[in-house]
Amino acid sequence: MIQIPANFLGPDPGTGKPRTTGDLDVIVADLREVAERGLREDPPVRFAYEALAWSTHVDTWEACWEVVQRVDRANFGICLDTFNLAGRVYADPAVRGGKVVNADANLRASLARLVAAVDVRKVFYIQVVDAERLERPLVKGHEWHVSGQPSRMSWSRNARLFAFEEERGGYLPILAVARAFFDLGFEGWVSLELFSRSTADPKPDTPAAHARRGAESWRKLVRYLGLKADVSWHIVDRTEGV
Numbered sequence: 095m096i097q098i099p100a101n102f103l104g105p106d107p108g109t110g111k112p113r114t115t116g117d118l119d120v121i122v123a124d125l126r127e128v129a130e131r132g133l134r135e136d137p138p139v140r141f142a143y144e145a146l147a148w149s150t151h152v153d154t155w156e157a158c159w160e161v162v163q164r165v166d167r168a169n170f171g172i173c174l175d176t177f178n179l180a181g182r183v184y185a186d187p188a189v190r191g192g193k194v195v196n197a198d199a200n201l202r203a204s205l206a207r208l209v210a211a212v213d214v215r216k217v218f219y220i221q222v223v224d225a226e227r228l229e230r231p232l233v234k235g236h237e238w239h240v241s242g243q244p245s246r247m248s249w250s251r252n253a254r255l256f257a258f259e260e261e262r263g264g265y266l267p268i269l270a271v272a273r274a275f276f277d278l279g280f281e282g283w284v285s286l287e288l289f290s291r292s293t294a295d296p297k298p299d300t301p302a303a304h305a306r307r308g309a310e311s312w313r314k315l316v317r318y319l320g321l322k323a324d325v326s327w328h329i330v331d332r333t334e335g336v
Contacts, residue, residue, distance in 0.1 A: 095140045095218060096132075097173055098125070100152035107242055116151040122164040129167035142218040144173035147181035148244035155179055155208060162216055171218035175287070176271040177225055177254060179204070185225070185266055187232040187249035192265065201267060205274040212278055219283035220275045222315060226253040226263035252291045256311035258318075269318055276319055286311060 101114050115121070125143065132139035143165075145158035152158055155174060162172045183204045184197045194200065232238055232245040238252045239245070257268040286308045293304065313325045 095142060097142045097144060098128070100143070100145050100149035100158065102146055102149045102244070102247065104150060104242060104244075112150075114150055118161070118164070121152070122161055125161060125170065126165045126167060129165055129170040132169050133167065138169050140169045140171065140218060142171055142173040144175060145178060145182075146247075147178045147250070148246040153182055155204070155212075159212055171216040172212070173219055173221065174208075174212075174217055174275050175221040175223075176257070176268045176275075177221070177223045177250065177266065177287075180266040180268070180271055181225065181246055181250070186246075187225075187228050187253075188245040190231055192227045198267075201270065205271065209274055209277050214278040214280050217275070217278060217280050217282065219285060220272075220280060221285040221287045222257050222268065222272050222275075222311075223287055224255040224257050224259060224264035224266045224268045225249060226255060227265040228253065251289050254287075254289045256286055256288060256307050258311055258314045259307070269315075272315060273319060276321070284312075284315075 103114050105112050125141075129141055132141055143158055143162055145152050145154055147153060152161060155172070158172055162170060180201065184194065184201045185192055186194045228236075228249070230236055232249055234241075238248045240248055253263075255262050255264045257272070258264070288304065288308070293300065297303075309328075312323075315321065316323045316325050
């Protein structure tokens with residue numbers, strides 16, 4: 095399976111002219127060609143399309159789902175991500191407090207639409223992660239601000255957390271979003287996709303420490319939602335004694 099994120103290329107920094115198109119007919123035609131090439135492979139290659147919270151044109155699950163439906167190929171589905179969904183309709187790292195106006199109502203309405211609209215057979219996998227509430231808005235002057243880069247992208251690259259790490263600053267309503275995904279009847283692959291400045295820590299145990307955090311997050315998700323999953327395994331730290 096290959097994941098395809100919705101394009102997030104911004105305008106040309108020199109001219110200000112767009113470098114991508116928001117024409118849905120063009121987007122669908124390009125992705126349908128990708129899907130058809132995948133169908134010619136043996137075995138066929140599947141593609142999971144994902145809306146990023148900062149994508150230039152397709153930045154919501156609704157827009158992503160419309161593209162998937164219009165591509166209309168068996169090997170082309172959607173990836174649903176707790177961070178990218180909540181990070182678009184609920185959160186905004188560029189404002190004080192980290193939440194958009196009417197955040198809770200926006201999220202409830204979005205999840206209700208998702209459960210009513212999405213065909214679980216087209217959900218190829220899901221991602222479950224959280225992010226930190228920032229002490230200061232991520233705008234010019236913030237240490238993570240990058241000129242020309244959307245604040246949500248900078249936030250994502252530096253401050254994601256595993257789900258249920260409130261002690262580290264996590265604040266997105268991950269459980270509600272994940273519950274909606276599983277309420278669809280989803281029973282496939284779950285990814286704990288993490289981007290964070292913490293992964294750059296040069297300590298030898300950094301990979302193992304993140305693996306342990308991810309394992310604990312997964313165990314909590316299984317327990318909170320009553321999922322049928324084996325959580326009897328444990329993480330072996332091979333850096334001990336290094």
